[in-house]
Amino acid sequence: MPSQYAYFQKQFVPLPEAKIGIMTHAFNYGTACFEGVRGNWNEDEGQIYLFRPEDHFRRLAKSCRILKLDLELSTRELLDITLKLVEMCGYKEDIYIRPMVYKSSEEVGVRLHNLQSDFLLFVTPFGPYLDVTKGIKCCVSSWRRVDDNSIPARAKVTGLYVNSALVKTEAWENGFDEGIMLNQDGHVSEGSGENLFLVEGNRLITPPVYDNILVGITRETVMALAKNELGMETVERTIDRSELYIADECFLTGTAAHVSPVTEIDHRPVGSGEIGPISGKIQSLYFDVLKGKNPKYMDWCKPAYSRQFDKLPTGL
Numbered sequence: 001m002p003s004q005y006a007y008f009q010k011q012f013v014p015l016p017e018a019k020i021g022i023m024t025h026a027f028n029y030g031t032a033c034f035e036g037v038r039g040n041w042n043e044d045e046g047q048i049y050l051f052r053p054e055d056h057f058r059r060l061a062k063s064c065r066i067l068k069l070d071l072e073l074s075t076r077e078l079l080d081i082t083l084k085l086v087e088m089c090g091y092k093e094d095i096y097i098r099p100m101v102y103k104s105s106e107e108v109g110v111r112l113h114n115l116q117s118d119f120l121l122f123v124t125p126f127g128p129y130l131d132v133t134k135g136i137k138c139c140v141s142s143w144r145r146v147d148d149n150s151i152p153a154r155a156k157v158t159g160l161y162v163n164s165a166l167v168k169t170e171a172w173e174n175g176f177d178e179g180i181m182l183n184q185d186g187h188v189s190e191g192s193g194e195n196l197f198l199v200e201g202n203r204l205i206t207p208p209v210y211d212n213i214l215v216g217i218t219r220e221t222v223m224a225l226a227k228n229e230l231g232m233e234t235v236e237r238t239i240d241r242s243e244l245y246i247a248d249e250c251f252l253t254g255t256a257a258h259v260s261p262v263t264e265i266d267h268r269p270v271g272s273g274e275i276g277p278i279s280g281k282i283q284s285l286y287f288d289v290l291k292g293k294n295p296k297y298m299d300w301c302k303p304a305y306s307r308q309f310d311k312l313p314t315g316l
């Protein structure tokens with residue numbers, strides 16, 4: 001069993017020692033911003049590749065600006081801390097890395113100002129989030145996506161995720177794998193933890209950033225791969241609910257969800273009802289890139305183990 005550590009209150013500590021007090025502001029009011037970064041285990045190389053960690057840290061910094069959180073660490077420092085923590089933990093499987101900046105003052109009172117901020121980081125083993133092999137079944141949620149003028153969805157705020165949790169559990173309790181949220185104005189926004197793409201002929205369609213989506217890093221990755229490798233453009237435009245029912249293909253994207261083909265929406269088959277050819281191609285391109293198997297995209301992959309894993313000293 002690899003050792004479990006966290007970065008907490010400016011130091012590396014064993015995970016069980018990283019505890020917050022019950023009066024912590026972020027715990028009481030959801031006033032924290034976080035990221036989810038994947039580390040992908042490459043068996044052949046004995047290596048874990050972190051996927052686009054700097055882009056996640058840059059998004060974290062933007063979230064912090066919206067929530068008036070002080071992030072004192074630079075992208076480079078965040079990367080160094082993360083690489084060190086992953087190496088200390090020494091997992092030999094896919095992992096999920098959770099950086100968080102939170103209002104750490106132990107004080108009652110709903111606000112964003114005059115509060116201390118702190119940064120924490122932990123790592124946990126993390127396999128597939130949705131079944132990427134057989135296609136998933138989605139419903140359109142009865143819960144609407146929270147609006148930019150309510151809680152900005154482009155900021156990855158912990159409190160915002162109550163919106164996603166309502167959607168996910170409603171979907172699950174009704175026998176679906178995932179729920180798709182509509183905006184306040186009834187247009188398609190995104191999944192509870194994923195961006196959404198439709199395939200229409202030789203192009204991809206995805207909701208624009210102003211339709212209350214989290215501006216996903218996987219979304220951007222897929223747009224780049226579709227363009228560079230398949231010559232497919234992505235159109236960012238508002239999508240009607242009924243377009244979900246007539247699309248050739250549909251897939252969801254996210255750090256946790258990878259590229260998850262959707263084969264059914266609201267009890268209607270998407271296209272043929274099987275994983276579509278474009279979704280399949282994008283998925284396999286994506287998995288190769290993620291594991292550091294495509295030399296063209298190695299800039300996106302940061303190796304966490306400075307030496308081959310087997311040569312690391314045991315009992316770090």
Ligand code: PMP
Pocket residue numbers: 036164190191192193194195213214215216217218219253254255256
């Ligand atoms: N939308 C929401 C609501 C999410 O939580 C996520 C996961 N972070 C995404 C989209 C996908 O973003 P990314 O590809 O950057 O993980």
